Structure formats: structure tokens, C-alpha cells
Amino acid sequence: xxxxxxxxxxxAAVEAIRARxxxxxxxxxxxxxxHEAKQDRTPDLTARLxxxxxxxxxxxxxxxxxxxxxxxxRLIIPGSPEWPTQLDQLGLGRPLGLWLHGAADLRFSCLRSxxxxxxxxxxxxGAHIAAEFGVGLSESGWSVVSGGAFGVDxxxxxxxxxxxxxxxxxxACGVDVCYPADxxxxxxxxxxxxxxxxxxxxxxxPTRARFLIRNRLIAALxxxxxVVEAALRSGALNTAAHALSLNRHLGAVPGPxxxxxxxxxxxxxxxxxxxxxxxxxxxxxxxxxxxxDLATPSRPPAVPRDKLxxxxxxxxxxxxxxGGAGPASIAVAAGVSLDAALxxxxxxxxxxxxxxxxxxxxxxxxxxxxxxxPDSAVLEPPLTPESDPxxxxxxxxxxxxx
Numbered sequence: 572x573x574x575x576x577x578x579x580x581x582x583a584a585v586e587a588i589r590a591r592x593x594x595x596x597x598x599x600x601x602x603x604x605x606h607e608a609k610q611d612r613t614p615d616l617t618a619r620l621x622x623x624x625x626x627x628x629x630x631x632x633x634x635x636x637x638x639x640x641x642x643x644x645r646l647i648i649p650g651s652p653e654w655p656t657q658l659d660q661l662g663l664g665r666p667l668g669l670w671l672h673g674a675a676d677l678r679f680s681c682l683r684s685x686x687x688x689x690x691x692x693x694x695x696x697g698a699h700i701a702a703e704f705g706v707g708l709s710e711s712g713w714s715v716v717s718g719g720a721f722g723v724d725x726x727x728x729x730x731x732x733x734x735x736x737x738x739x740x741x742x743a744c745g746v747d748v749c750y751p752a753d754x755x756x757x758x759x760x761x762x763x764x765x766x767x768x769x770x771x772x773x774x775x776x777p778t779r780a781r782f783l784i785r786n787r788l789i790a791a792l793x794x795x796x797x798v799v800e801a802a803l804r805s806g807a808l809n810t811a812a813h814a815l816s817l818n819r820h821l822g823a824v825p826g827p828x829x830x831x832x833x834x835x836x837x838x839x840x841x842x843x844x845x846x847x848x849x850x851x852x853x854x855x856x857x858x859x860x861x862x863x864d865l866a867t868p869s870r871p872p873a874v875p876r877d878k879l880x881x882x883x884x885x886x887x888x889x890x891x892x893x894g895g896a897g898p899a900s901i902a903v904a905a906g907v908s909l910d911a912a913l914x915x916x917x918x919x920x921x922x923x924x925x926x927x928x929x930x931x932x933x934x935x936x937x938x939x940x941x942x943x944x945p946d947s948a949v950l951e952p953p954l955t956p957e958s959d960p961x962x963x964x965x966x967x968x969x970x971x972x973x
Contacts, residue, residue, distance in 0.1 A: 573663030673766030689723025689799035697800035705730020707851025743781035795820030795858035801835030822848035886915035895931030
């Protein structure tokens with residue numbers, strides 16, 4: 572059907588189906604194509620014509636348009652102002668038209684959009700991550716495209732609505748049919764802030780095949796797709812395959828290795844088909860414009876010890892936790908000169924890192940705050956175990972020193 576419409580146009584294709592007579596040159600081309608593809612048999616065009624003609628006879632376009640108008644839906648076709656031109660990349664699989672129901676403009680909504688897909692039976696982890704992605708993408712001015720199902724889809728749509736940007740729901744049924752039924756409130760909110768779309772005319776109910784067919788639209792409408800959770804057999808992986816076939820960016824969120832709901836994501840990562848994505852910022856970095864949408868590099872939390880110069884760090888590491896040590900032994904243990912050790916010891920003592928005892932210098936155990944050392948020493952008071960954001964002890968223990 573895609574080849575017929577692309578070669579002759581939709582009106583001519585309808586007339587050919589109504590007359591049950593395909594153009595002779597088209598039939599010859601189909602036979603040649605089957606031969607070049609080394610198919611076992613030539614496609615039975617007569618059987619296809621009969622099937623198409625039966626569906627055409629049962630169709631009532633005027634009634635569909637009237638039903639759509641009653642529900643507030645509208646129909647767009649290629650060339651319409653609201654038609655997303657990226658759908659043309661589907662080639663022969665491009666939809667012939669789309670039904671829309673919602674306040675947002677579909678084309679503008681999809682200019683900066685990310686598809687977020689995942690399992691219907693999402694875990695609490697998956698639903699939480701999906702909601703975070705929805706909020707983060709939306710607050711950054713990116714639209715979210717998904718399928719409106721239970722689990723990951725519903726969570727990401729709710730997050731997108733909370734962020735204030737449009738969200739796009741791609742249905743496998745008519746836009747006037749609420750499936751799943753429990754999402755009637757969600758779809759109503761989407762129509763106010765975003766748009767609900769479908770290839771199916773009003774009144775059409777979903778089937779298993781229609782869910783798989785609509786997945787290509789989710790992948791094609793967005794700049795990239797991220798899979799939050801997916802089992803090894805999952806419709807989300809079908810969407811991921813469409814994204815790869817369209818050369819779109821594909822991300823996957825890692826999950827617990829013990830979770831079967833993340834096995835599909837891990838498979839994509841292991842086979843290097845997807846990029847590991849752990850935050851909305853990283854997804855925007857993946858699909859955004861170079862130089863404009865870069866994610867902030869992740870760095871470990873800074874601790875006061877990081878600001879010590881190399882000599883001072885060596886001296887601090889050489890000071891015992893218990894007992895005490897003299898400057899000479901500390902200088903030998905640190906591998907620095909005695910003058911350098913004495914200078915570092917003075918700065919460390921002023922900053923509150925160490926203290927002098929009758930047996931020598933040792934690390935200070937008090938948790939009170941101390942004044943900072945002079946800027947020349949580049950020292951700061953140590954963090955206590957309770958306040959250290961790295962959850963690491965500020966000083967090494969005896970076992971580590973041994």
C-alpha cells in the first residue's frame with residue numbers, strides 16, 4: 572500500500588482499489604521486486620486488492636470526520652501545516668494521515684522532543700525514574716512522546732504535565748477511545764496541555780498488532796528514544812528497534828541486575844545499541860544541539876583534603892591516629908625534608924587537622940569547627956564523619972595505615 576500511494580498518490584490508489592484493477596506497470600514492478608528479493612513466490616496482488624476493497628467498502632469517511640468533529644478531534648495529512656515532516660523518514664511506512672485531539676500543535680511540540688518508553692508492569696524504581704525524566708525534560712523545554720499505557724508511559728506523561736511542557740500520547744485506538752480506561756483523567760489533562768494522536772479513525776479499538784504498528788510513530792516523532800525499563804520480550808524494545816532503523820539516538824536506563832524488568836535495557840547496553848542514560852540532562856546531551864545542550868560533567872564531591880598541596884598531604888598521611896610522632900620521623904615517613912615537614916605541621920595545626928601531645932603530633936579527633944589556615948597553606952577544617960558527603964572517614968584508620 573505504501574508503494575502504491577507513493578507512486579500514484581492516495582486518490583489514484585483509492586480508485587484503483589475501488590475498481591479492483593492495479594496499474595499494469597505497478598503489478599510488473601511488484602513481480603520484479605519479489606524476484607530481486609528472491610522471495611519464494613510472487614505476491615498475490617489480487618488477494619490484496621480483494622482485502623483492500625472489502626475494507627474500503629466498510630469505511631465511511633464522512634461519518635469518521637463527523638465523529639471526529641463531535642469529539643473535538645481533527646485530521647491532518649502530509650502537507651498540512653501541523654504535519655511533522657520527520658515522519659517522512661518512515662518512507663513507505665509513513666502514515667497516510669493522523670487524527671489529533673488536543674490544544675498543542677503537533678509539529679511544534681515535536682521539534683524538541685524525546686520518546687520515553689518502558690514496561691507496562693513497571694517496578695517502583697521504573698515509575699520513579701520515568702517521572703523524573705518527564706519532569707526534567709519538560710522543565711528544560713523538551714516535549715515527551717510516549718504511548719499512554721500503564722507503568723512507564725503513564726508516569727512520564729504525568730511528570731511532563733507537571734513540568735509544564737506539551738506531551739504527546741500516541742494511541743493504538745481512536746482518539747475518542749480511552750485505553751486504558753483508568754487513564755481518562757490523564758488523557759483529559761494531556762488534551763489541555765498537549766495532544767493525543769492516532770492513525771486509527773474515531774471509534775476504533777486497540778489490538779495487539781496496532782500497538783506494535785504505532786511504535787514506529789513514537790520513534791519517528793522524537794529526536795531520540797530512551798528505554799527506562801524493558802523485559803527481554805517487550806514492546807519498548809520494538810520501539811527501540813524502530814529508533815535504530817531511523818538512525819535516531821537511543822538511550823537506556825540501567826537497573827538492578829536482579830530485575831527482569833531491566834534485562835532488555837541491559838541487553839541494549841551490552842550489545843552497544845544504546846547509550847547509558849541516568850538523568851534527563853544526559854538524555855538532552857545525547858539528542859540536543861552540540862554546545863547548547865551539554866550535560867554538566869559528573870564529579871565526586873569535594874572535601875577539604877582535596878585543597879591541600881602535595882607536600883602537606885604527604886605529611887598529613889604520615890601523622891598517626893593514636894600516640895604521637897616527632898617532626899623528624901614524620902618527615903622520614905612522608906618522604907620530605909625536615910623544613911618542609913615543620914612548615915606543613917604548623918599549617919595543619921593551625922587549621923585544626925592535628926594536635927601536639929606529650930608523645931608528639933597526632934591527628935586531632937575533636938569534631939568542633941576550627942578557623943581556616945592562611946591562604947598560603949590552602950587549608951580548610953576537616954569534615955567529621957557525620958558531615959562528610961562522601962560517607963568516607965576524613966582520616967585513615969589503623970588497618971589502612973598498617
